[in-house]
Amino acid sequence: MLPIIAVVADALPGTAPALNQRYAPYAPAPLTAALQAAGGLPIILPVPKDPEQAAVLATAYASTFAGLILPGGPDVAPGRYGEEPLAACGAADPARDAFELALVAAAQAAHRPVLAICRGLQVYNVALGGTLYQDLPTQDPDYRLRHRQSSDEAAPSHRVAIAAGSRTAGLVGTDCLVNSRHH
Numbered sequence: 001m002l003p004i005i006a007v008v009a010d011a012l013p014g015t016a017p018a019l020n021q022r023y024a025p026y027a028p029a030p031l032t033a034a035l036q037a038a039g040g041l042p043i044i045l046p047v048p049k050d051p052e053q054a055a056v057l058a059t060a061y062a063s064t065f066a067g068l069i070l071p072g073g074p075d076v077a078p079g080r081y082g083e084e085p086l087a088a089c090g091a092a093d094p095a096r097d098a099f100e101l102a103l104v105a106a107a108q109a110a111h112r113p114v115l116a117i118c119r120g121l122q123v124y125n126v127a128l129g130g131t132l133y134q135d136l137p138t139q140d141p142d143y144r145l146r147h148r149q150s151s152d153e154a155a156p157s158h159r160v161a162i163a164a165g166s167r168t169a170g171l172v173g174t175d176c177l178v179n180s181r182h183h
């Protein structure tokens, strides 16, 4: 049996507003293709509009998947880590925050591994009690790297250090270049 890997949906404006289909859940095609190529069975989890449903659905979903991927997306609401939003903070999606934070808790309770990417890594951090810089250029006195590159957004631009001996280092080495699209 192929392991089911759940990817939380991002949302695009839908095409049939008259039918109340305002948003279309989707996941990035390169991500789902990579999961299929690696022998996984990707599924996309739609974000419940009602945050009240988040915990119940997250627990139910966690019993269905072998692993969870938290992908990229909008900023986490600063209230989730005890801060007021600064002017440079982006718009948050309260329903998605509620669902993903509940999913992290449910995945941990069910002993399912989580791969967190971009926004997902920020969600994971906040879920475990961490805080975030809302905006590096205005908050970090040592800020100098351009983390929101103006070049082709897929082109590698800055260097990252990978922990020696880690699984990631086995795949890409301890020193590599990545694209950078956060703030």
Ligand SMILES: [Mn+2]
Binding pocket: 146, 147, 158, 179, 180, 181, 182
């Ligand atoms: Mn960066």
